[in-house]
Amino acid sequence: MVTKMVKAELMEDKVIVEEQKDASRIYNKGFFGIYDGKLELNLVEACYLLDKGKFEVEKNGKKLDLKKFMEHSLSYIPDFEIKYFVYRDLRERGYVIKEGNDFVLYERGKKPPAKPSFTVKAISERAKFKIKEMAEFIEKAKNKLIVGVADEEGDLTYYIAKFFKLKGGLKERKYEGKIILLNDRCIVWDENLMEKLKEDFIGRDFGKYIQISLTETCYLAEKGAKIIKNGRKIGMKRFIQHAKKIQPDIENRFKVYSELRKLKLLPKTGFKFGSHFRVYSSEPEKSHAPYLIHVVGSDYEATWAEISRAVRLAHSVKKEMIFCMVDDEIKYIRLKRITP
Amino acid sequence: MVTKMVKAELMEDKVIVEEQKDASRIYNKGFFGIYDGKLELNLVEACYLLDKGKFEVEKNGKKLDLKKFMEHSLSYIPDFEIKYFVYRDLRERGYVIKEGNDFVLYERGKKPPAKPSFTVKAISERAKFKIKEMAEFIEKAKNKLIVGVADEEGDLTYYIAKFFKLKGGLKERKYEGKIILLNDRCIVWDENLMEKLKEDFIGRDFGKYIQISLTETCYLAEKGAKIIKNGRKIGMKRFIQHAKKIQPDIENRFKVYSELRKLKLLPKTGFKFGSHFRVYSSEPEKSHAPYLIHVVGSDYEATWAEISRAVRLAHSVKKEMIFCMVDDEIKYIRLKRITP
Numbered sequence: 001m002v003t004k005m006v007k008a009e010l011m012e013d014k015v016i017v018e019e020q021k022d023a024s025r026i027y028n029k030g031f032f033g034i035y036d037g038k039l040e041l042n043l044v045e046a047c048y049l050l051d052k053g054k055f056e057v058e059k060n061g062k063k064l065d066l067k068k069f070m071e072h073s074l075s076y077i078p079d080f081e082i083k084y085f086v087y088r089d090l091r092e093r094g095y096v097i098k099e100g101n102d103f104v105l106y107e108r109g110k111k112p113p114a115k116p117s118f119t120v121k122a123i124s125e126r127a128k129f130k131i132k133e134m135a136e137f138i139e140k141a142k143n144k145l146i147v148g149v150a151d152e153e154g155d156l157t158y159y160i161a162k163f164f165k166l167k168g169g170l171k172e173r174k175y176e177g178k179i180i181l182l183n184d185r186c187i188v189w190d191e192n193l194m195e196k197l198k199e200d201f202i203g204r205d206f207g208k209y210i211q212i213s214l215t216e217t218c219y220l221a222e223k224g225a226k227i228i229k230n231g232r233k234i235g236m237k238r239f240i241q242h243a244k245k246i247q248p249d250i251e252n253r254f255k256v257y258s259e260l261r262k263l264k265l266l267p268k269t270g271f272k273f274g275s276h277f278r279v280y281s282s283e284p285e286k287s288h289a290p291y292l293i294h295v296v297g298s299d300y301e302a303t304w305a306e307i308s309r310a311v312r313l314a315h316s317v318k319k320e321m322i323f324c325m326v327d328d329e330i331k332y333i334r335l336k337r338i339t340p
Numbered sequence: 341m342v343t344k345m346v347k348a349e350l351m352e353d354k355v356i357v358e359e360q361k362d363a364s365r366i367y368n369k370g371f372f373g374i375y376d377g378k379l380e381l382n383l384v385e386a387c388y389l390l391d392k393g394k395f396e397v398e399k400n401g402k403k404l405d406l407k408k409f410m411e412h413s414l415s416y417i418p419d420f421e422i423k424y425f426v427y428r429d430l431r432e433r434g435y436v437i438k439e440g441n442d443f444v445l446y447e448r449g450k451k452p453p454a455k456p457s458f459t460v461k462a463i464s465e466r467a468k469f470k471i472k473e474m475a476e477f478i479e480k481a482k483n484k485l486i487v488g489v490a491d492e493e494g495d496l497t498y499y500i501a502k503f504f505k506l507k508g509g510l511k512e513r514k515y516e517g518k519i520i521l522l523n524d525r526c527i528v529w530d531e532n533l534m535e536k537l538k539e540d541f542i543g544r545d546f547g548k549y550i551q552i553s554l555t556e557t558c559y560l561a562e563k564g565a566k567i568i569k570n571g572r573k574i575g576m577k578r579f580i581q582h583a584k585k586i587q588p589d590i591e592n593r594f595k596v597y598s599e600l601r602k603l604k605l606l607p608k609t610g611f612k613f614g615s616h617f618r619v620y621s622s623e624p625e626k627s628h629a630p631y632l633i634h635v636v637g638s639d640y641e642a643t644w645a646e647i648s649r650a651v652r653l654a655h656s657v658k659k660e661m662i663f664c665m666v667d668d669e670i671k672y673i674r675l676k677r678i679t680p
Contacts, residue, residue: 185421
C-alpha cells in the first residue's frame with residue numbers, strides 16, 4: 001500500500017493543511033499550529049514538519065523543497081534560522097513548544113491547553129547581551145525564562161534566566177579603629193580592629209597588617225571605622241571621590257556589598273573567577289562560596305561569548321553566576337546553563 | 341646573649357647596610373641587593389627584610405616602623421605595594437628574585453651570577469591588559485615572562501606569557517560545489533560537497549544539509565567552492581563585505597583560520613568556551629581540542645578579570661588559552677596559569 005503524501009499550502013507567512021483528517025492527526029501528534037477543522041501553521045512549525053517529511057508544501061501549485069521553503073521564510077522572519085534551530089532542537093528533545101510572541105514550552109508530560117511552563121527566547125550568539133533587556137524579558141516571562149543561544153555552527157546553549165533571592169547566615173556589627181589609605185589600597189595596623197576583621201573574614205592577613213579592599217573600606221567606614229590619609233581622617237565622601245579614580249564603579253560595588261551584608265552574606269573579591277565578588281553564605285573557613293556576583297549598571301552590554309564564558313566558569317567551580325544590576329533598586333539575575 | 345639588631349640607613353630610594361659583616365651575611369643568605377663591602381638595597385628588598393625583622397631601618401637617626409617605611413616607599417614608587425606583594429610572595433616561596441628594570445627570577449637551585457630564568461612583571465588587577473604591550477613584554481623578556489597579578493586583597497595569580505608555536509596533523513584540500521548564503525549563515529545542500537565537509541569535519545550536520553560559519557565559508561571559497569546568494573554566484577570580496585556587517589572582525593578571523601589550516605590544525609567555533617575558536621590538531625572525532633584561540637587586533641584591551649576568566653575557563657576544560665594578535669603578522673600568545 002502506498003500512503004498518500006499529506007499536502008500543505010504556503011500562504012505568505014502561514015502554511016495551511018486543509019484536509020481535516022490530516023490536519024487533526026498532525027495537530028494531535030504534537031500540538032502543532034492552530035486547529036479548527038483545518039490546520040494553520042506558522043513558518044517555523046511548517047519548516048519542522050517539512051524537514052521531518054510529514055507533508056509536502058506547495059505554493060500556487062508548485063512544490064517547494066526545504067531549501068526554497070527556508071529562503072522564503074527568511075524573507076518574512078529575519079532571524080528565522082535561529083528560531084528554527086531552537087524550535088527544532090527542543091522538538092527533537094521531545095518537548096511541546098509553541099509560538100506566542102516568543103516560544104512557550106511545556107514541561108514533559110504537560111500539553112495545551114494547560115499553562116506553558118517556560119517562555120523561550122531564541123537568540124543568536126552574535127546578538128548583544130543587554131542586562132536591562134534581559135531583566136525585561138524575565139519580567140515578561142514571569143520569572144520563567146529559557147534562553148537558547150545558537151552559535152555559528154547552529155549548536156545550542158540553553159540558560160534559565162531568573163531573578164534570584166540570596167540569603168545567608170552571617171551577622172553584621174559595628175567597628176572602631178583606623179584604616180590607613182595607602183595609594184590604591186587600604187591597610188589596617190590597628191590591633192583591635194585587626195582582630196575583629198580576622199573574626200569576620202574581612203580583608204586579607206599580611207602578617208603584621210591586614211589589607212582591605214576599597215569596597216570593604218567603604219563598608220567599615222559606614223560601620224564606624226576611621227579612614228586616615230597622610231595622618232588625617234578623611235570622610236566617606238572624600239574617600240569615595242578618591243576611590244572612584246582607582247575604581248570607577250566603586251559606588252555600585254559598595255551598594256551591592258552593603259545590601260549583601262544586610263542579607264547576611266559575605267562578599268570577597270572574585271577576581272580569580274573573573275567576577276567582582278565571590279559570596280559566602282556562611283563562614284568562609286568552613287564552607288565554599290556558592291555565588292559569583294558581577295556588579296553592572298543598567299546600561300551593561302556584553303557579547304554572548306563573554307556571558308557564556310562567565311557562566312561556564314562559575315559552573316566549573318560549582319558556583320552560581322549572578323549578574324547584579326544596579327538601577328534604582330538592585331536586581332539579582334541568575335543565569336544557569338541547562339541541558340533541556 | 342642578646343643579639344645586637346642590624347642597622348640599616350634609609351637614603352631616599354635606597355637602604356644601606358654599612359657594617360661589613362652584617363652586609364655580607366644578608367647578601368649571602370638570599371642575594372639581596374648589591375654588595376661591595378657595604379650592602380645597597382632597593383626599597384622593595386629593604387621592605388621585605390624589615391618585614392621579616394632582619395634589621396632596623398633609621399632615617400636621620402630616627403627609627404622607621406614598617407608602616408612608615410611603606411608610606412615613604414609609596415612616595416617614590418607609585419605601585420610599590422604591588423611590587424612588594426609579588427616580591428614577598430616569591431621570596432616566601434623560596435625563590436631568589438632581584439630587581440633589574442623588572443624583577444628577574446632564578447629557578448630553584450640557581451642563583452646569581454648565573455643568568456636568571458624569568459623576567460617577572462608585577463601588575464595590579466586594576467591595570468588594563470593590552471595585547472600589544474604584552475607582546476612587547478614577552479619580546480623584551482626573550483619569551484621567558486612571568487606575570488604576577490595582585491587582586492584587591494593582595495592575593496596573587498601568576499601566568500607564564502609566551503609566544504607559542506602550534507602544529508597539527510590535518511591536511512588541506514580543494515573543494516568544489518555550492519554554498520548557499522542565507523542571511524547571516526551559510527548552508528550546503530550540495531551532496532558531493534556535503535560528503536567532503538563531513539570527511540573534513542567542517543561545518544555542522546543538520547540532517548538534510550550542513551551549516552557552515554562565515555569564516556569556514558571564506559575558507560571553502562578560497563579553496564574553490566562557490567558562494568550563491570539569491571541564486572547568483574558572489575565573489576569573495578562581496579561576500580566579505582556582506583559578512584562584515586554580521587561579524588565585523590571576519591577578516592581577522594579568516595586570516596587566523598587560514599593560517600591555522602596551513603599549520604595543519606582545524607579551528608571550529610569556540611563559542612561555548614567564550615572564545616572564537618576551539619582548535620583540533622587531529623581528527624575531532626578521535627581527540628579533544630587542545631587549544632582555545634581568541635582572535636584580537638593589536639589594539640585589543642581587556643580587564644585582567646576578563647583575562648583571568650578566559651584562562652581559568654580554558655584550563656578547567658583542559659585546553660591552552662591562546663590570544664592571537666593579528667597585526668602585520670599573526671602572533672600567538674599563550675597565557676598559562678601557574679603556581680610558582
